[in-house]
Structure formats: C-alpha cells, structure tokens
Amino acid sequence: MPAALKENIVSVPGQVETRLWLQLLSLHGELFASLNAMLSSEFGLSLAKFDVLAQLDRYRDGLALGHLSQNLKVSGGNVSGLVQRLLADDLISREMSSEDRRSFIVRLTPKGEVLFRKAAAVHKKHLSTRLENIPTHELDTALSVLRSLSSKLRSESKKQSRKK
Numbered sequence: 001m002p003a004a005l006k007e008n009i010v011s012v013p014g015q016v017e018t019r020l021w022l023q024l025l026s027l028h029g030e031l032f033a034s035l036n037a038m039l040s041s042e043f044g045l046s047l048a049k050f051d052v053l054a055q056l057d058r059y060r061d062g063l064a065l066g067h068l069s070q071n072l073k074v075s076g077g078n079v080s081g082l083v084q085r086l087l088a089d090d091l092i093s094r095e096m097s098s099e100d101r102r103s104f105i106v107r108l109t110p111k112g113e114v115l116f117r118k119a120a121a122v123h124k125k126h127l128s129t130r131l132e133n134i135p136t137h138e139l140d141t142a143l144s145v146l147r148s149l150s151s152k153l154r155s156e157s158k159k160q161s162r163k164k
Helices: 003-007 015-043 047-058 065-072 076-088 110-131 136-163
Strands: 092-096 104-108
Touching (some): 076 092, 104 110
Antiparallel strands (some): 092 104
C-alpha cells in the first residue's frame, strides 16, 4: 500500500484486535486442515483424537473425563464422543475411578501408545516441514508474543471472575 494511503487510514477502535483474531483463525485453520488431513490419511486419526491421545500420553496414570475435557478446552459431550470412538478402536481403556465412583479414568492402551508414538513423530515432522521457511528467530518471537498475550488474557479473565 502506498505511504500516502496509509497516512489516511483512520484507526477504528477494535480494528487491530479484530485483525489479530482473524489472523489467528487463518493460521489455525491452515495448520489444522493440513495436520488433520495428514493424520487421517496416515493413521486414521482426526486431530481431535490425536489431541486426546496426546493428553493421555502426558498423564500416564490416566485422566478423569472431566479433567480431560478441561485440558482439551472442549465440552464434556465432545470428550464423551471422542472417548467412545477411541474405545471402539482399542486405543484407550476406561475404568471407574477408585476415588470417585461417579467418575471414569481413561488411559492409553499398548496399541494406543504405539499408534500415538508413530503419529506424534509424523505430526512433529509435518509441522517442521510446514514452518521450515520461517526463520527460527521469527518463530521464537511469535511464540513469545503469543505466550505473553495468553498470560495477560488469563490474568484479565481471573480479575473479571473475582468481580462477579
């Protein structure tokens, strides 16, 4: 855009925030679509199923469905559906919690562990390939800025929650 035109642009309140939001959505959509397609074609996994397996890989003793839902930032209904499909695929197991009889604990099965390890390696390689032309310092800067924004938004959310 020519400099003369840039000087005449009026800053509208909320405009930069909206542009940031749209750019984040665009970036997310681009990476999500390519990762989802790759995981589906190579492993028969959706990115949502992969995310459940990744959480269970982090929590080797298993997770209650409520905690899994919180960690994935999705509704309990979404988690229930994913869990049912992963159980049917024999990638996870489910048992009643010994501490709370109303709760179930889910864990990776040996088959789920093997599949997740293979999928995680391909996931990592796919992201590396997609981002290989972006200099490391730019990725580091972007990560730092996003972490800062996340931290500030969480702090603001906590302040808002206390006021209610």
